[in-house]
Each structure stands twice: as C-alpha cells, then as structure tokens.
Amino acid sequence: MSATEERRKLAITFDTEWWGRAHLVAGVERHRGLARDVAKVHDLIALLDRHEAKATFFVVSEDFQGELLETLIEAGHEIASHTCSHPLFTDLDRAAWRREMRESREALEQATGVPVAGFRCPSWSVPHARHEEFLDLLLEEGYEYDSSFCQFATKLYGDKAFPTEPFVYRSQLVEIPLPRIGFPRWPWVGGFYFRVMPGVVLKRYISRERPAFLYFHPWEFYGQPDARGLSLIDSFITRYGRKNNERKLDRLLAGLGSQYDFVTMKSVADQLRITAKQETGQQP
Template structure:
C-alpha cells in the first residue's frame, strides 16, 4: 500500500476566482485568502507534513512575504499562472506569457527553481504541453479524470496516477510528466476542493485509502480562500461559500491526521520513478 499523499494548495485570492470575477458585486477587503495560507502552512508544520503550493504569481508580486513564507517553510513552489485567467480564453502568446512570467516571478521571489504547473479550472489547450516544455517546466497537474459535470469540467480523461504527458495528448513532449488530481474510484468525482466541502472529510479520506490500496498516491488540492470567512458579494454562487472558514480548517486538519506521509509533488514524482526503476530491475521497492 502506498503511504504517500499530496495535499496541494492552489494559492490564489478569492478576488481572482472565476466566481468573483463574474459576480456583479465587489469587496473592499484586500488579500482575501492570505490568512488561509498562513493556517495551511502552520497546520502542515504541526503534522510534520509538507506540500506543493501552486501560486498565482501576481500574488507573489503584491504579497511577496506570504509566498516567501511558504517556501521558507519547505513547501515546493509551483505555478498557477500569473493572473489566474482561463488559458483557453487567451491566444497562444497570452498563454505563453502566463506560463513564463509566473515562472520568472516565482523564481525571483523564492530563489528556488519552479518546475511544476497547474492551470486554473483544469482548463488546458492543445499546445499546453509544448508551451510548458519550451518554458522549462517538467511536470503538469492540470488534468482531472472526473466524470462529466455539465457546465464545469470532466469526462475527458481516464488517467489516475503520474504518467508521461503523451498519455494526455499523444503529441506532447516526452519531457513533461502529468500528475492528475485524484477522483473517488467508482463515483469519479474529485476528492477535494469543492467536493471535500460538499461531501465531507470522510468521503475524501475513504477515497485516499482506496487509491493507496491500489498503489496510487492521492493528489488533493484546496484553496486558501476556502480556509477563511469570505465577504458576502452579490452574484457569487452560494456553493462557493458552503463550509468555508472554520469547517474547512477542521477538514484539512482531519486529512492531515491520517496515516499518510504528506509530501511535495516533486518528491512524490522522484520517489515514484525510483520505485518504478527498482521494479523494472526486479528489486523490491
């Protein structure tokens, strides 16, 4: 049984979510979600865990200390674009800018190499992997093999553990690995984010155990704004608010209390490769 898991955080502010951007109302509150990032960092430390933060790099420009604190606490910093726009809304140059600018900004702010990327809303385009490879990323985590959820995402893939990106797009470069977000076996709905808030931590933990029994490292994700009390904004759908704040903090803590070694994507991929090589050689991993 695999005992490793990744509980990643998509480090964006509430005001950068599609739900807020398409709402009629606004909020005056600045940095909605930064407290959630602090809580996440402290709670990882409390359980001797670490993680990968997929960071929207404009947040690293406006709040560099918040991102540096994540890196200083030992989290891997990866990219979640520069401005959190949907990649399919941009032309090829616009996509390239989001991918390269975010890498540059995050490397400058943290002084660490950035090798991973996650697209907002699991939204990628046909030349996504070519762009990643050109710009110098080595892994992507923008795929979820969810059932089709009308008006949202899903129904496109059947990938449940790290694979070469060629398994997602046959013409993708060999240099990119895809680490998909985990879904509940059978039900095929994601295990985290909104779904953790809808179905509760027992659902997520059950899914993690079922995956681990199959030798699969669970890949989960949460958002910092889910870990704070959100301002009421006219036009933001009710589902966005469900169980955010203290409820979600307790849920994250419950997950981290489970008997898993919570690690970074980079570590999970390197260790997974080493185990695969050992298996090929006929050794016991």
C-alpha cells in the same frame, strides 16, 4: 501498518489566488484586498506544521510576492506556478499560454531564489484538443511536472477524454491528473467535492485508493464571503462548508498520519518519474 511496510506519499496542494479570481465569482466579489488570503496562508502553514506536512502552493504570481513566498520556502513548502493572472486557458491562444507559463515562473523564481518545477492551469481548463501543444509548451518553458488534466467535466473544466492516472510525457514531463475516487467516481480530493463529503468517508476513500494529491484554495478556509449576484447553485458551490473546512482538513491529516507522509507535488512527480524509468528498463 507493519514496521517493514512502506509509507505512502500524499501531496497536499493549494491553488493560491485572491478569492476574487475564482472563476465562478469573477465580476461579483467587490472588495479587492489580499489581507484575508495572506492571513489564511499563515494559518495553513501552522496547520501543516502540526502534522509535519509539506505542501505545494501553486501561486498566481500577480497576487502573492515577497515576504509570504519567503515564509513558505522557509517552512519547507514548494512554490509552483498557477499562472500570472489566473485566466481560463480555453480562452487563450498559444502565445498567451506561453506568456502565462514563462512570466509567472520568472516572477516566482525572482521572488524566492528557488527554481519552479511545477505548473497547474486555472480551473483545470486545458482543452483536450490542444493538450499535446500544452504539454510541449511546458517542456519548452522548462517545467518538470504539471497537474492540469481533469477527466471530470463541468461547465468550467474537464474532458472525459483525459486520463486519470499519472504518466510521463516524452520521457520528461510528469503529468499528474486530478484523481477520481470513491462512489460516484468524482474528484472528492479537493474543492467543493471535499467540502461536501463527510470526513469519515473521505478518509476511507483516500486510505483505500491512494490518490496522488489533495487540492484546496486558501479562500475555502475563511468564513462566508460577499457573493451577492451569484446564482443559487454557484453560491452554494462557493460557500458550502468553508466555515469548518480547516477543522475538517486538520482531522483528516491526523487520521491519515499513520499511513501517509504528506509531501510536495514535486516529491510525488520525482517518484513517478523514477518508477516509469524502472518499468521501461532505464536508469533512474
């Protein structure tokens, strides 16, 4: 990179819920307790510090409160909403959507004293047929950006009608959909897809295609959980690559550090909003 070339921004994001709330294991995980998850968040803070990286933690407000959130804020990371209780939005009516948006934001702001700007729906589960209703509610509830749309369709989430590029809704709310990169055009930027793809290939895809963000869950970075009762395929999806995932992320950030600044999602959203205004001739 030349001295005059502008560094790229890459948001690092974590969907931060207790492992037992993951929808593939709902009703299977037997041992409730947040000790593993809290400890792993502290490990991730240390990893991010090594790379001078800032991240956004989309937090389920019923699961994490108090000291852990304060530690994240003190370390310079962003707290955003991942709802109160991590439900699939496909199963909820408008009133329930509003409740999850409003009560989670209020709880997180009360716990940290810092405004919450962003939202991410659990499991990318916004139904496309209601996506404008969803975005309008976010605006009504005072959110500045969202990252809930997914064009890659599975049994849990996604709709091919969604866009993959970020956009500004009603000149106010920035939507940052799940990126699809590489070959095949899958969301290799996080979750199982990240864990299954060789790190050297991920680095090449990310360097070439400049996705807006990476996404993870703290539970993807510790051991092999008790997941008896899952189907063979669901067990593979939830367990594969977790043991070495922290080292893989560490190496990836080291490899990308000469090209990227690792930032919060709000930083990316703010830049996208400025760019959109400039393109339409508005004052930033």
